[in-house]
Amino acid sequence: MIGETDRCCNSSTGSFTVSHIAYGPYGYIRELDATFEQYCNGSTVPARGEVHARMPEPPAELAIGLNLNTTGTVDTRSGEITVGGTVTCNKPARINLTPSAYQIQKRATATGVYEDLIVLCEPGAPAPWTASFRSNIDPTASFQPGTATLRGVGRADDRDYPVTVDTGFPSTEITLVKS
Template sequence: MTTLRRRVLAAALSLTAAVGGLMVVGTAHAQAVSTGSLSFHGDSGDYISQGKSYSYATSRGDELTVSSSSGSTVSISVNAYNGDWWTLTFDAPGTQVLAPRTYSAAHRHPFNGTGPGLSLSGEGRGCNELTGSFTVSKAVFGPDGYVQAFDATFEQHCEGGNPAARGEVHISNRPPPSGAATKPSATTKPRATTASPRATTAKPRPTTASPPPATASPPPATGSPQAAAAGPHAALDSSPSATPAGGGTTAADDTDVSIVAVARNVTFSPLLLIGVGLVGLAGLLTLGLAVGVVLYVRVR
């Protein structure tokens, strides 16, 4: 009965930890790995590996994804061709960025506090408590947590035991897209261009309104001076370009409003998705805790 109780608690804690870990790195962007591999093996008695060896690679049809929280946390997920699934996470101390060196005295992520964090779990198995270490040999990050390259080895022990799981991971991706930072400006340029024809079409309106002053002007001029007076009126007709400028300003204002609206929509959509994701994850967390409590009460 005691063993069954421990297993029930372990399952509930594993589910809770998994959901909590997803909420911590919820803002990280997962990306498909172009070229990568993950392999590990365990000692006899290691709960995670069950004393077996595992090896996965994109070259063999296995799907690997990687996500990072500004280079501080790197998480690799494996969806293998044979149906296996694993998650491996490395976390630098505090808010540091993972860099090539050895991180000792690592504890289970995401409960590692200000120290280094580590976690290998999958196939329904995870450590309640974890100690270990890992060595990062290569780490290249791009903007917004983009992982271009990441190589590391690790060793972890569950529940403070001597049996260990040991392995290594290698990630290689293309350089981050250079056009990502220029997308907003590329979007606004066509709108500014389409706004200019409005200013052009607005110009004829002041021209049609200008003849009435021309007909009212002849009384002060007599005879041939009217021809001379036509010159000033022509100048006045050309000067009202200030009036079309008002029309052009209105078009530009409309364009600015459109640009602001588009920017708000672009910003709002990811925030909405993230918010919905966090609400869903919070529901899973509550469900995991409820299931653990119910199972624990029944076992008792």
């Protein structure tokens, strides 16, 4: 018969031995084989066991891409440009984009940035984006019709892993046409 004091283990000694472990991305444990032995309350009779675990395939790591259009528009009165492109992803993602543009002119360089453009991306189809901004680095210069350079970066947190991924920093020459 088991007594009241035999139902719990107030002090224990023993061992836990891992004989095989395989990891996936960011510490995800894919396979585990281990044995254990425990002595409870000074007992000489151990509790012994084995653990064999095979986990499902880990979730895919997030991959995102950024494509930049090669044309944009410019409002010649305000100097505001509108540029765009698409983002891609292999699993749902909330991508924070920062497009920027510069245009070298005879007397100055028009340079502008649009920060914190949020694009919701679903796998399977590129998600379009547009941004409109003026030259906000050098207020004496404004964008004009002609050639400029468009750059961008996108960042997103991977929902399954403790990591932020980015698109790299693509850059392309664009043609700004009068809107």
